[in-house]
Amino acid sequence: MPDIVVVYHSGYGHTQRMAQAVADGAGAELLPIDAEGHLPEGGWERLAAADAIIFGSPTYMGSVSWQFKKFADASSKAWYAQAWKDKVAAGFTNSAGMNGDKLATLQTLFTLAMQHGMIWVSQGLMPSNTKAALRNDVNYLGAYSGAMAQSPADAGAQDMLPGDLETARLFGQRVAQVTARFRQA
Numbered sequence: 001m002p003d004i005v006v007v008y009h010s011g012y013g014h015t016q017r018m019a020q021a022v023a024d025g026a027g028a029e030l031l032p033i034d035a036e037g038h039l040p041e042g043g044w045e046r047l048a049a050a051d052a053i054i055f056g057s058p059t060y061m062g063s064v065s066w067q068f069k070k071f072a073d074a075s076s077k078a079w080y081a082q083a084w085k086d087k088v089a090a091g092f093t094n095s096a097g098m099n100g101d102k103l104a105t106l107q108t109l110f111t112l113a114m115q116h117g118m119i120w121v122s123q124g125l126m127p128s129n130t131k132a133a134l135r136n137d138v139n140y141l142g143a144y145s146g147a148m149a150q151s152p153a154d155a156g157a158q159d160m161l162p163g164d165l166e167t168a169r170l171f172g173q174r175v176a177q178v179t180a181r182f183r184q185a
């Protein structure tokens with residue numbers, strides 16, 4: 001089994017639920033960034049040991065949350081040591097709008113991974129984009145660069161749509177499969 005860590009921030013629990021679905025698919029450990037932008041004790045060592053790191057953040061004002069950005073800036077220490085070079089990387093986000101500029105968040109996560117010399121994994125699912133498409137189809141949001149979920153602004157984390165959570169689970173599964181192939185190489 002590849003060693004995969006999902007490092008994420010969630011202000012109100014929605015991205016936390018998505019992170020859990022990604023981790024379920026990947027067989028990964030969850031590493032939450034707290035309300036002050038800090039990792040739990042031993043978090044940096046955990047990331048240094050992983051084969052793959054999956055980054056997750058809600059989309060706030062068209063980008064990652066400030067807590068995730070604080071973590072990203074603090075990862076410059078790992079960058080100096082090239083500690084994450086050649087690890088597999090991937091990203092996911094959740095926001096209230098159908099679009100809501102989620103792609104900008106995924107691109108921020110992608111750029112962070114590229115700065116670290118990591119290897120990015122896409123969503124890898126066909127979009128559900130025909131007239132017959134239903135909101136609970138897998139990849140209804142039609143993302144390619146990573147996994148996306150959408151939670152209406154007045155919906156609690158418990159109301160997250162099963163289709164988006166299944167999309168997240170399949171995304172985690174794909175990251176695990178790709179990571180396993182890299183470990184064999």
Ligand SMILES: Cc1cc2nc3c(=O)[nH]c(=O)nc-3n(C[C@H](O)[C@H](O)[C@H](O)COP(=O)(O)O)c2cc1C
Binds near residue numbers: 009058096151
């Ligand atoms: C400060 C702030 C900024 C937000 N900006 C956006 C945004 O740019 N686009 C969007 O679609 N939703 C936006 N939202 C809505 C959140 O993305 C949405 O509520 C999400 O489910 C929160 O995830 P969380 O519970 O993991 O924090 C914003 C919410 C907050 C609190």
